[in-house]
Amino acid sequence: MKKIINRPETVVDEMCKGIVLAHPELVLSEKYKIIKRKRLNKDKVSLISGGGSGHEPAHAGYVGTGMLDAAVCGDVFASPSTIQIYNAILETRSNRGTLLIIKNYSGDCMNFDAASEMAEDEDIVVEKVYVNDDVAVKDSLYTIGRRGVAGTVFVHKIAGAAAEKGMDLSQVKAVAEKTIANVRSIGFAFTSCTVPAKGTPIFTLEEDEMEFGVGIHGEPGIVREKIVPADELAEKMVERIVKDIPYQQGDEVALLINGLGASPVQELYLLNNSVSNAIAKRGIKIYKTFVGNYMTSIDMAGASVTLLRLDQELKELLDEPSDTPAIKIW
Amino acid sequence: MEKLYASDIVKIIDLMAEVIIENEVYFCELDSAAGDGDFGMSLAKGFKILRSEWAGLSKEDTGLFLKDCGMIITENCGGASGPIWGSAFRSAGKYAEGKTEITLEEMSGLLQSAVDGIQKRGGAKLGDKTLLDALIPATESLKISAKEGEDILDAMKKSAREAVEGAEKTKLIVASKGRASYLGERSINMPDAGATAIGIIFTYIVNQFKR
Numbered sequence: 001m002k003k004i005i006n007r008p009e010t011v012v013d014e015m016c017k018g019i020v021l022a023h024p025e026l027v028l029s030e031k032y033k034i035i036k037r038k039r040l041n042k043d044k045v046s047l048i049s050g051g052g053s054g055h056e057p058a059h060a061g062y063v064g065t066g067m068l069d070a071a072v073c074g075d076v077f078a079s080p081s082t083i084q085i086y087n088a089i090l091e092t093r094s095n096r097g098t099l100l101i102i103k104n105y106s107g108d109c110m111n112f113d114a115a116s117e118m119a120e121d122e123d124i125v126v127e128k129v130y131v132n133d134d135v136a137v138k139d140s141l142y143t144i145g146r147r148g149v150a151g152t153v154f155v156h157k158i159a160g161a162a163a164e165k166g167m168d169l170s171q172v173k174a175v176a177e178k179t180i181a182n183v184r185s186i187g188f189a190f191t192s193c194t195v196p197a198k199g200t201p202i203f204t205l206e207e208d209e210m211e212f213g214v215g216i217h218g219e220p221g222i223v224r225e226k227i228v229p230a231d232e233l234a235e236k237m238v239e240r241i242v243k244d245i246p247y248q249q250g251d252e253v254a255l256l257i258n259g260l261g262a263s264p265v266q267e268l269y270l271l272n273n274s275v276s277n278a279i280a281k282r283g284i285k286i287y288k289t290f291v292g293n294y295m296t297s298i299d300m301a302g303a304s305v306t307l308l309r310l311d312q313e314l315k316e317l318l319d320e321p322s323d324t325p326a327i328k329i330w
Numbered sequence: 331m332e333k334l335y336a337s338d339i340v341k342i343i344d345l346m347a348e349v350i351i352e353n354e355v356y357f358c359e360l361d362s363a364a365g366d367g368d369f370g371m372s373l374a375k376g377f378k379i380l381r382s383e384w385a386g387l388s389k390e391d392t393g394l395f396l397k398d399c400g401m402i403i404t405e406n407c408g409g410a411s412g413p414i415w416g417s418a419f420r421s422a423g424k425y426a427e428g429k430t431e432i433t434l435e436e437m438s439g440l441l442q443s444a445v446d447g448i449q450k451r452g453g454a455k456l457g458d459k460t461l462l463d464a465l466i467p468a469t470e471s472l473k474i475s476a477k478e479g480e481d482i483l484d485a486m487k488k489s490a491r492e493a494v495e496g497a498e499k500t501k502l503i504v505a506s507k508g509r510a511s512y513l514g515e516r517s518i519n520m521p522d523a524g525a526t527a528i529g530i531i532f533t534y535i536v537n538q539f540k541r
Contacts, residue, residue: 052368052408052409074408074409075368075371075372075375075408075409076368077366077367077368077409078368078371078372078408078409079408079409079410079412080408081404081405081406081407081408081412082404082405082412082413082416083404083405105509106410106452106507106508106509107408107409107410107411107413107508110410110413110414110451110452111410111412111413114404114413114417114451137512138514144506144507144508144511147512195367195368197371198358198362198367202362202366202367215509215512217366217509218366219366219509219512219513220512220513220516
């Protein structure tokens with residue numbers, strides 16, 4: 001393992017400190033590893049997200065004007081505890097209620113649900129949404145359902161804009177759910193990631209192999225297969241996504257090309273070119289594009305593609321200003 | 331032995347912490363096969379802190395003791411382990427409120443409360459390839475032994491064997507909860523990490539426990 005590190009046990013603490021040193025408009029509650037806005041607005045709906053660490057800049061990078069009020073940081077790839085989340089709800093309490101944006105994983109759901117129950121006992125109104133955009137996972141009544149991956153960033157952006165505009169908790173929740181209903185992602189890995197506490201890669205791929213449909217914690221995907229040229233890869237990914245929601249000619253989307261941590265930005269832009277062609281070929285219009293590392297998997301090489309189908313309301317909210325470490329829109 | 335005293339329960343939880351901390355890496359490895367490999371670490375983290383706060387815990391009232399353990403576990407175990415193990419302890423603590431000694435029948439009731447606590451939080455049932463596949467047979471075994479009027483230590487040994495067998499059977503199940511569920515059919519032949527851990531923990535406790 002070759003990492004910029006002191007000790008595996010202190011990785012998350014030291015990273016959190018580094019984040020607030022770089023972004024003095026944010027503040028860290030050290031005990032509960034909550035990164036929140038220094039200046040909170042009591043008269044807007046509070047937005048909280050979080051999850052295991054290792055997905056930086058998610059979620060602390062999305063705390064700020066127009067997006068989240070707080071991010072709760074768990075250990076690497078492990079949900080934050082109920083008590084951490086409960087304290088985040090208390091520390092960002094507003095007069096308009098709180099919305100929790102949860103990625104759909106067993107641990108996260110249990111901890112966020114339990115924390116919201118505790119907060120309700122304190123008469124705080126809490127609503128929750130669960131992001132489940134990964135089309136690689138089969139959705140069925142008998143499983144816990146799809147995973148939440150990079151599409152979560154769009155939920156942060158759109159719900160954040162709605163809250164900043166002064167919408168009610170129910171309205172903010174409604175646009176968050178509309179976003180979730182229209183966002184789909186799929187990823188692939190060229191290499192595994194290495195969790196600091198473990199020190200060795202979670203899985204191994206041969207030089208000419210990729211894991212197609214990989215999750216952001218190195219969970220297995222749909223199939224392990226030979227790598228293919230970028231155009232072919234883009235075609236496969238876009239096909240999976242557009243097959244999942246029925247698209248019509250002229251539909252407009254926001255596109256997110258997300259690096260998983262170790263793929264060069266050069267390759268991400270190249271992938272964007274291939275993906276954009278695959279989308280155009282299907283008569284779908286790209287309204288706005290984001291390319292970069294938004295929801296990573298520590299040091300995994302690979303990327304994910306996210307499409308968010310837009311209507312007028314979502315477009316307007318997407319265009320609203322935001323000022324956070326990882327997304328700045330003026 | 332006919333009863334367990336509050337000090338016996340304290341000893342049992344101490345043994346539990348010991349075996350969990352000793353098996354931190356092994357439990358992670360079990361979880362790596364199908365899950366994301368954080369189980370051993372997340373669980374051990376909470377029990378290490380439990381031990382560091384050991385001196386300050388009230389140990390006379392079993393209910394209060396288990397509830398306090400549950401709060402520490404809820405706060406400090408990462409991932410899904412915090413809510414699952416935390417609610418098991420808190421629910422068992424509620425059952426044992428005010429008790430300073432426990433009969434075999436009450437022991438089975440205590441474990442049943444732990445099962446109820448886990449089910450309330452996680453929504454899993456028998457056969458979902460979770461720790462309940464070891465914990466439920468272990469509880470049922472205690473209930474039968476209580477009816478038969480068996481010695482409490484013999485009953486605990488039987489119960490541990492049931493837990494190990496239950497864990498073994500999870501190999502045949504396709505996961506439907508937790509991250510292992512993403513594997514679908516590929517999760518066959520891999521035992522559930524949580525159930526296996528319960529088998530190991532119970533076996534260690536019955537082998538090491540001395541008054």
